[in-house]
Amino acid sequence: MQALHHDDPPRIGPHVTLGRLDDEPEHTAAERRFIVRGADGERTFLLRIPRHGTDPTRWAIEAEGARRLSIPGLLPVEEVGGGPAELPWCTAPYVPALPLPAALRAHGGPLPGPVVQALGAALARTLATAHAQGVTHAGLSPAAVLLTADGPRLSCFGAVRAAAPDGEHRSGLPGLDSGSLAPEQAAGGRPRPPGDVYALGAVLAYAATGHTVPERDELPGFLREPVTACLSRDPARRPQAQQLFPHPEPAAHAATVLDTATPSPIPLPASVVVALAHQSAQVLAAELPVPAHRIDR
Known part of the structure; x- marks a missing residue:
């Protein structure tokens, strides 16, 4: 789990961000991926939002399409959210990855x-x-x-x-x-x-x-x-x-x-395996940051 930077959203929808899945210099992922804690403070998710330059409406359509699929090896989509004032997002149950x-x-x-x-x-x-x-x-x-x-x-x-x-x-x-x-x-x-x-x-x-x-x-x-x-x-x-x-x-x-x-x-x-275990330990030890504004478009 990578540390958050000043331009990372502290909250995405009802979720509090704990860290990033990807390194800051790594711009090869077609979406931004975060490890987040749910609104209940108990469940942890892998949450994704579209990268800058991607059509958020089309991205949300693809996320909703993925939510309807059940294919072994395809990262499942549990929930799709977002609204007029914020980027769309989708979640999957967190496992160290x-x-x-x-x-x-x-x-x-x-x-x-x-x-x-x-x-x-x-x-x-x-x-x-x-x-x-x-x-x-x-x-x-x-x-x-x-x-x-x-x-x-x-x-x-x-x-x-x-x-x-x-x-x-x-x-x-x-x-x-x-x-x-x-x-x-x-x-x-x-x-x-x-x-x-x-x-x-x-x-x-x-x-x-x-x-x-x-x-x-x-x-x-x-x-x-x-x-x-x-x-x-x-x-x-x-x-x-x-x-x-x-x-x-x-x-x-x-x-x-x-x-x-x-x-x-x-x-x-x-x-x-060691790197996965280290990420898991970081998530378990993570303290929730002070709630702040949601990410806007």
């Missing part, structure tokens, strides 16, 4: 191969489930991936749709890593499942090398073929999410996975 860039910093560099492979399998399952339901994430980037002890969760749902009206050129969208944006979306095309697959390739490249557009030889052997295929400039040449990192499971277990909103755990380096 590190954005992927923060996890690499905690680890001191790219993640080990087995961790990246497990991460790729988990994210591919999430996208495959979403795509089977006719849902495109449209916001996948390294900062959208939150690592938790229970498995990765995807934040920033609908970021591309919220950041620019259909038909506008989408390069340089606020908070979006340009290396994660599929060429057809950067050119103004509507977000579709092949764009999610392109972004998944960029995310896995980042996890394994520290950047989203590495040279092929920089990738570990097990990633070269799938990441190269995901990053094809031709959407038709990209694999479908369910074709990546297949792991056969007994039918009964597979049904259980698809019928719940619980992500699948993956192995995490000890350094990342």
Whole structure:
């Protein structure tokens, strides 16, 4: 949990902010994310608001759409709020979480191969489930991936749709890593499942090398073929999410996975586990600040 700065809102809706999820220099997340305490002073949430430059109305529409979904690995939305005098916001129940860039910093560099492979399998399952339901994430980037002890969760749902009206050129969208944006979306095309697959390739490249557009030889052997295929400039040449990192499971277990909103755990380096524990301790020890004004548009 990062300390609040003078320009951070002390309150968002009825919630009191305890700290930021993202580092101050880190401007890759497509939304601003805070750890907050509820109005009752008991429950803790991960709360999100749109970044500056994002259409708040469209962002709220995407948040409401996410609230209606139950997809394993997609960060759930418990409540959507806001009003004419304040930015929209949405909440998820808090669990200790590190954005992927923060996890690499905690680890001191790219993640080990087995961790990246497990991460790729988990994210591919999430996208495959979403795509089977006719849902495109449209916001996948390294900062959208939150690592938790229970498995990765995807934040920033609908970021591309919220950041620019259909038909506008989408390069340089606020908070979006340009290396994660599929060429057809950067050119103004509507977000579709092949764009999610392109972004998944960029995310896995980042996890394994520290950047989203590495040279092929920089990738570990097990990633070269799938990441190269995901990053094809031709959407038709990209694999479908369910074709990546297949792991056969007994039918009964597979049904259980698809019928719940619980992500699948993956192995995490000890350094990342320590960072998650440290964040949890900070939240438990946090004292509520003196209530102040709400954030305005």
